[in-house]
Amino acid sequence: MTITLPKHILKACMEFFKAANAAKVPAVLIGGGALGMHGLLERRTTKDLDINVGREILTQAFKSRIHIVERKQKQDEPGTWLWREDLREDEIHVHATYLSGGMYDVSFDIKIPHPKHPQQQELLDTFVTFSQRREGIRFADLGPLLATKTVAVVSRGVSLVEKQETDGEDFEMTLLAMLDRKQKMPKQVAKLLLKPPVLRAFLNLNLYKNYGSFLTEIDVEVNEQQAQASSTRIDAVGSNGGNNQS
Structure with missing residues (x-):
C-alpha cells in the first residue's frame, strides 16, 4: 500500500x-x-x-x-x-x-x-x-473513515455546495476500498456513529440514495425501507451522482 x-x-x-x-x-x-x-x-x-x-x-x-x-x-x-x-x-x-x-x-x-x-x-x-x-x-481504519464521512455529509446537508463533489468522491472511494479489501464496518463504530436517523437522512440525499445495498455488504445494518434495491453499478452512481444532489 x-x-x-x-x-x-x-x-x-x-x-x-x-x-x-x-x-x-x-x-x-x-x-x-x-x-x-x-x-x-x-x-x-x-x-x-x-x-x-x-x-x-x-x-x-x-x-x-x-x-x-x-x-x-x-x-x-x-x-x-x-x-x-x-x-x-x-x-x-x-x-x-x-x-x-x-x-x-x-x-x-x-x-x-x-x-x-x-x-x-x-x-x-x-x-x-x-x-x-x-x-x-x-x-x-477505513470503517471509521466511512462512518465519519457519512455523519459529515448529513451534518452539512446541501449547504456547502463546494464540498458535495469531494464528499461524494471520498465516500465512493472509501466504500470501494472496503469492498475490494473485504473489510467490514466494526459494530462498535456503527453503534456510535451510524444510528438509524443518520442513515435515513444520508440515504434520503439524492447523491447517496442508491448506496443502501452496498452498505449492507460491509455489515452496516440498513432496513429494507432505507435500502431500496438498486441495480445501479457503484461506479455509475459515483460518476453521475455529482449532478443529482438537491
Missing part, C-alpha cells in the same frame, strides 16, 4: 506524531490525510490535516516538544509551529500550522474531547481502537 500524501504534508504529519508519541498523547489522523495513508488520494489532494487528540496535547509535556512561535515571519524557520487554542463551552480545537520556511506550510485542525461531552472521548477511544500505524503516524 503506497502512501499518497504529498511529501510536505507527510513530513508535517510525521513531525506532529513524533511529538505526540514521545509525550504519550493519544492521537488519530482522520479525513483526507488518513485516506492518503491508505493510498486513496490519487484523484485529489488534501490541504490540511484533521486529527483527534487527547487533552494531554494542551500540556507542556507535549508543547515543549515542538517549537511554537507567536506569529508568521517573512522568512519562517523550518519546522516551527503556529499554535492557537480555541477553548469553547462545548468544544475544544487547536488550529496549528507547521511552517516549512517556504510555500508549503501545513494546517492542522486538531479536535480535543471536551470534559462536558464524554461521547467525544468515546469517539477518540474508538478511533484509537480501530486504527493502524505507519511511519509513526496513527490513522483511522
Whole structure:
C-alpha cells in the first residue's frame, strides 16, 4: 500500500506524531490525510490535516516538544509551529500550522474531547481502537473513515455546495476500498456513529440514495425501507451522482 500524501504534508504529519508519541498523547489522523495513508488520494489532494487528540496535547509535556512561535515571519524557520487554542463551552480545537520556511506550510485542525461531552472521548477511544500505524503516524481504519464521512455529509446537508463533489468522491472511494479489501464496518463504530436517523437522512440525499445495498455488504445494518434495491453499478452512481444532489 503506497502512501499518497504529498511529501510536505507527510513530513508535517510525521513531525506532529513524533511529538505526540514521545509525550504519550493519544492521537488519530482522520479525513483526507488518513485516506492518503491508505493510498486513496490519487484523484485529489488534501490541504490540511484533521486529527483527534487527547487533552494531554494542551500540556507542556507535549508543547515543549515542538517549537511554537507567536506569529508568521517573512522568512519562517523550518519546522516551527503556529499554535492557537480555541477553548469553547462545548468544544475544544487547536488550529496549528507547521511552517516549512517556504510555500508549503501545513494546517492542522486538531479536535480535543471536551470534559462536558464524554461521547467525544468515546469517539477518540474508538478511533484509537480501530486504527493502524505507519511511519509513526496513527490513522483511522477505513470503517471509521466511512462512518465519519457519512455523519459529515448529513451534518452539512446541501449547504456547502463546494464540498458535495469531494464528499461524494471520498465516500465512493472509501466504500470501494472496503469492498475490494473485504473489510467490514466494526459494530462498535456503527453503534456510535451510524444510528438509524443518520442513515435515513444520508440515504434520503439524492447523491447517496442508491448506496443502501452496498452498505449492507460491509455489515452496516440498513432496513429494507432505507435500502431500496438498486441495480445501479457503484461506479455509475459515483460518476453521475455529482449532478443529482438537491
